[in-house]
Amino acid sequence: MAKVLIVGTIGLDTIETPFGKKTDIIGGSAVHAAVAASFYVQPAIVGVAGTDFPSEHLEFLRSRGIDTSGIKILPGETFRWSGYYEYDMNQAHTRDTRLNLYATFNPEIPEALRDADYVFLANLDPDLQLKVLAQLKKPKFVAMDTMDFWIKNKRDVLHQVIKKVDLVLMNDGEARQFMETPNIPLAADRLLKLGAKSVIIKKGEHGALFFSNGSHFSAPSYPQDQLRDPTGAGDSFAGGFIGYLAKNDDLSEQAMRRAIIVGSVMASFNVEDFSLNRMKQLKQKEIVERFGAFRRFTEFETIAAW
Amino acid sequence: MAKVLIVGTIGLDTIETPFGKKTDIIGGSAVHAAVAASFYVQPAIVGVAGTDFPSEHLEFLRSRGIDTSGIKILPGETFRWSGYYEYDMNQAHTRDTRLNLYATFNPEIPEALRDADYVFLANLDPDLQLKVLAQLKKPKFVAMDTMDFWIKNKRDVLHQVIKKVDLVLMNDGEARQFMETPNIPLAADRLLKLGAKSVIIKKGEHGALFFSNGSHFSAPSYPQDQLRDPTGAGDSFAGGFIGYLAKNDDLSEQAMRRAIIVGSVMASFNVEDFSLNRMKQLKQKEIVERFGAFRRFTEFETIAAW
Numbered sequence: 001m002a003k004v005l006i007v008g009t010i011g012l013d014t015i016e017t018p019f020g021k022k023t024d025i026i027g028g029s030a031v032h033a034a035v036a037a038s039f040y041v042q043p044a045i046v047g048v049a050g051t052d053f054p055s056e057h058l059e060f061l062r063s064r065g066i067d068t069s070g071i072k073i074l075p076g077e078t079f080r081w082s083g084y085y086e087y088d089m090n091q092a093h094t095r096d097t098r099l100n101l102y103a104t105f106n107p108e109i110p111e112a113l114r115d116a117d118y119v120f121l122a123n124l125d126p127d128l129q130l131k132v133l134a135q136l137k138k139p140k141f142v143a144m145d146t147m148d149f150w151i152k153n154k155r156d157v158l159h160q161v162i163k164k165v166d167l168v169l170m171n172d173g174e175a176r177q178f179m180e181t182p183n184i185p186l187a188a189d190r191l192l193k194l195g196a197k198s199v200i201i202k203k204g205e206h207g208a209l210f211f212s213n214g215s216h217f218s219a220p221s222y223p224q225d226q227l228r229d230p231t232g233a234g235d236s237f238a239g240g241f242i243g244y245l246a247k248n249d250d251l252s253e254q255a256m257r258r259a260i261i262v263g264s265v266m267a268s269f270n271v272e273d274f275s276l277n278r279m280k281q282l283k284q285k286e287i288v289e290r291f292g293a294f295r296r297f298t299e300f301e302t303i304a305a306w
Numbered sequence: 307m308a309k310v311l312i313v314g315t316i317g318l319d320t321i322e323t324p325f326g327k328k329t330d331i332i333g334g335s336a337v338h339a340a341v342a343a344s345f346y347v348q349p350a351i352v353g354v355a356g357t358d359f360p361s362e363h364l365e366f367l368r369s370r371g372i373d374t375s376g377i378k379i380l381p382g383e384t385f386r387w388s389g390y391y392e393y394d395m396n397q398a399h400t401r402d403t404r405l406n407l408y409a410t411f412n413p414e415i416p417e418a419l420r421d422a423d424y425v426f427l428a429n430l431d432p433d434l435q436l437k438v439l440a441q442l443k444k445p446k447f448v449a450m451d452t453m454d455f456w457i458k459n460k461r462d463v464l465h466q467v468i469k470k471v472d473l474v475l476m477n478d479g480e481a482r483q484f485m486e487t488p489n490i491p492l493a494a495d496r497l498l499k500l501g502a503k504s505v506i507i508k509k510g511e512h513g514a515l516f517f518s519n520g521s522h523f524s525a526p527s528y529p530q531d532q533l534r535d536p537t538g539a540g541d542s543f544a545g546g547f548i549g550y551l552a553k554n555d556d557l558s559e560q561a562m563r564r565a566i567i568v569g570s571v572m573a574s575f576n577v578e579d580f581s582l583n584r585m586k587q588l589k590q591k592e593i594v595e596r597f598g599a600f601r602r603f604t605e606f607e608t609i610a611a612w
Contacts, residue, residue, distance in 0.1 A: 040612070088488035182394035184511065185529035205490065206512035209529070216603045220524035223491035223515070247612065257606040288611050297522045298604055300563040305594050306346070306553065 002140070002246040004043040005113050006034045006239065007132050008122025009079050009102060010053065010071060014095075015274060016084040019228045025275040026057045028079060029122035029145070032232035035279050036266040037120075037243030038064040039287065044113050046070035046132070048101045050078040060280075070110050076101045089230050090204055109135040118246035120238055121165070123147045126157040133164050141251060143167040143242055145234065151178045163195035169238055171202045184209065200241075200260065202234050210260055215253060219260045220298055222268035222290065229274045233267040236279075240266030265290045308446070308552040310349040311419050312340045312545065313438050314428025315385050315408060316359065316377060320401075321580060322390040325534045331581040332363045334385060335428035335451070338538035341585050342572040343426075343549030344370040345593065350419050352376035352438070354407045356384040366586075376416050382407045395536050396510055415441040424552040426544055427471070429453045432463040439470050447557060449473040449548055451540065457484045469501035475544055477508045490515065506547075506566065508540050516566055521559060525566045526604055528574035528596065535580045539573040542585075546572030571596045 008030030014023045030045045037043040044067035049058075051073060061068050077100040083092050107128055109116075115137045121129045121144040129144060136142070142165040150158055151174060158178075162168055168191055172184055179187035188199045188211035198212035205224070210217040241263035248255055265287055272278040314336030320329045336351045343349040350373035355364075357379060367374050383406040389398050413434055415422075421443045427435045427450040435450060442448070448471040456464055457480060464484075468474050474497055478490055485493035494505045494517035504518035511530070516523040547569035554561055571593055578584040 090488070182396070183531055183533060185531040188529075189531065203512065206509065207524070207526075211529075216529055217606075218513070218526035218529075218603050219606075220513075220526070223494075223517075223522055223524075225489055225491040225495065227489060244609075254607055258609055261606055262609070284611055288609065291609050295606070295608055297524050298606075300523075300525075300567055300601070300604075301560055302601055303564055303568070303594065303597050305590055 001041060002117040002249045003113070003115065004037055004041045004118045004120075004242060004246045005046065005070075005109070005116035006030050006037065006043050006120045006122065006242075007046045007107055008033060008120075008124060008235070010045070010047040010049045011079040011081055012053070013231060013275065014080070014082040015229055015231055017089060017229050018085070018087060020274070022274045024080075026060075027081065027232060027275060029235045031061070032235035032270065032276070033120055033122055033239030033242075034061065034066050035064060035276055036236040036239030036263075036270065037246075038066050039240070039266070039282070039284065040243035040247040042067060043239070043243065044070050044116070046107055046109055046113065048072045048074055048105050050074060050076045050101055053078045067113075070113055074101055083231070085230060089227055092230065107132050117141070117249070118242050119143070120242045121145065121161075122235060122238065126150050126154050126161045129161045130157065130164075133161070141166045141242075141245065143169055143238060145169040145238060146174065148174055148177060159194060162191065165197070167198045167200060168196045169200045169202060169234070171204070171234060172206075175201050185211070202237060204230070204233065208237065208260055208264060210256065217257050217260060219264050220294065221264060222294065223297070224268055224271060226272045228272060230271050231275075233271050236270035237263035237267040239263075261291060261294050262287075265294065307347060308423040308555045309419070309421065310343055310347045310424045310426075310548060310552045311352065311376075311415070311422035312336050312343065312349050312426045312428065312548075313352045313413055314339060314426075314430055314541070316351065316353040316355045317385040317387055318359070319537060319581065320386070320388040321535055321537055323395060323535050324391070324393060326580070328580045330386075332366075333387065333537060333581060335541045337367070338541035338576065338582070339426055339428055339545030339548075340367065340372050341370060341582055342542040342545030342569075342576065343552075344372050345546070345572070345588070345590065346549035346553040348373060349545070349549065350376050350422070352413055352415055352419065354378045354380055354411050356380060356382045356407055359384045373419075376419055380407055389537070391536060395533055398536065413438050423447070423555070424548050425449070426548045427451065427467075428541060428544065432456050432460050432467045435467045436463065436470075439467070447472045447548075447551065449475055449544060451475040451544060452480065454480055454483060465500060468497065471503070473504045473506060474502040475506045475508060475540070477510070477540060478512075481507050491517070508543060510536070510539065514543065514566055514570060516562065523563050523566060525570050526600065527570060528600065529603070530574055530577060532578045534578060536577050537581075539577050542576035543569035543573040545569075567597060567600050568593075571600065
């Protein structure tokens with residue numbers, strides 16, 4: 001089986017949505033991505049958590065077949081994010097971000113994980129993303145995510161990372177901001193000109209767009225009326241995407257497209273409840289059914305000249 | 307050939323976008339819709355214009371095979387809209403709307419047009435939309451559009467119109483506002499519960515969503531990096547949609563889906579230049595090619611359980 005490595009945050013989230021408030025629930029980009037990926041492969045996480053991180057969470061990750069040997073447990077506090085969503089849940093509002101142990105995090109990839117085939121660099125300081133890349137032996141496919149903070153503060157380093165990876169994931173607002181145009185296809189084109197091999201623009205409720213030189217794919221979102229907590233949707237998308245790619249070990253255009261829909265399916269489940277609650281209940285059968293729904297609500301026949 | 311009737315505004319627009327400013331160019335909801343429909347059928351327009359409306363515009367409409375017998379030319383001034391688009395061209399900003407002859411417009415459908423099969427009620431006072439409906443003999447399919455102004459000021463009349471038509475077209479912001487939820491699938495569901503037989507939510511750069519009881523279709527938008535003037539996109543969509551439906555005289559689910567893509571194709575051309583400039587150059591071959599592109603960038607294969 002192809003080896004999958006996910007580097008990102010392990011966190012405790014405090015989240016308020018119109019559906020309730022939850023304190024110190026399991027979260028973090030690497031956690032959401034790895035859990036989504038674990039439906040397809042046995043991914044490894046590299047990250048750090050404090051001694052305050054409940055051991056039951058680590059046990060849960062292992063129960064999903066996730067390799068936790070790259071998670072360091074250090075004296076100190078776990079990364080914490082606190083935020084809320086208003087009536088329009090498309091926009092996360094941050095109340096507080098405490099980097100805690102991530103303030104001094106130096107990602108060391110254990111020897112046994114350096115030959116990973118498929119790698120997801122979740123949102124992290126681009127300098128650290130470069131450090132991870134330097135430790136990899138022969139990855140087949142590396143995807144990266146980022147956020148507005150790094151776009152503002154480390155634009156040049158971000159350029160370096162983008163040139164070294166196979167896929168850049170960004171949400172639409174970040175892509176517009178980074179490439180200084182409101183036009184998404186133009187922003188994607190500029191990212192490709194900057195040296196990105198391929199780009200996925202995540203648009204939340206509006207789906208996701210894939211761009212590479214000479215190819216474009218438009219994925220819809222699931223018509224979700226059970227949205228309870230959008231936190232982790234982007235990371236579930238990325239985790240499902242890379243997990244599916246790795247499971248099939250196929251980087252063809254058609255495999256990428258299926259992987260994008262798989263990512264959309266995983267994200268659509270993740271938002272149905274707080275934290276990983278929905279993912280904990282999720283069955284393979286439900287995934288296949290929802291993938292089928294994506295096909296049914298996107299298919300149309302061709303037309304001829306008249 | 308199925309008879310198509312389009313009721314809406316005939317106007318002169320003054321538009322400023324980052325690509326330039328144009329004064330008193332031909333526009334209006336009925337005009338944009340009829341020109342898009344004219345690639346498929348010979349639609350008739352019902353509306354009013356003033357003696358200041360250049361006769362060359364009427365000649366152009368007739369050269370497209372559009373039946374202008376329902377356009378009244380009256381003493382007075384033509385409807386005028388003036389607006390601008392900023393850097394982010396997704397949002398139109400109105401500078402001035404002068405109803406002029408539309409302030410007292412009473413849509414009388416000429417006898418020869420009352421037996422129209424396919425009807426598009428473009429954005430108009432819902433009381434007038436009801437008056438049009440009362441004059442129709444045996445329409446097979448009626449679609450309506452509206453805007454935030456009527457949602458605010460004539461909610462109850464709007465409810466009556468919605469119950470009488472086959473399809474409600476609305477943009478996403480209007481649907482959220484009208485149904486008082488930020489969630490688009492939920493808004494569509496509430497419109498169906500209100501008595502709409504089917505709903506299309508137009509999302510501009512994010513495509514369009516179709517909802518009916520038991521069916522959903524998600525159409526992408528064309529990855530347009532040549533956007534110069536978005537004015538009329540929604541009406542071109544509606545015109546292409548109803549023109550294609552009427553041409554095939556087929557209301558099956560598959561025909562509706564193809565019609566939605568045809569509408570998206572027509573809108574994607576319309577925004578490439580000001581007013582009808584792009585539509586005046588448009589060839590059937592280009593339409594078929596772009597429809598093919600929509601298929602290519604949305605197709606994906608199924609997955610099985612693993």
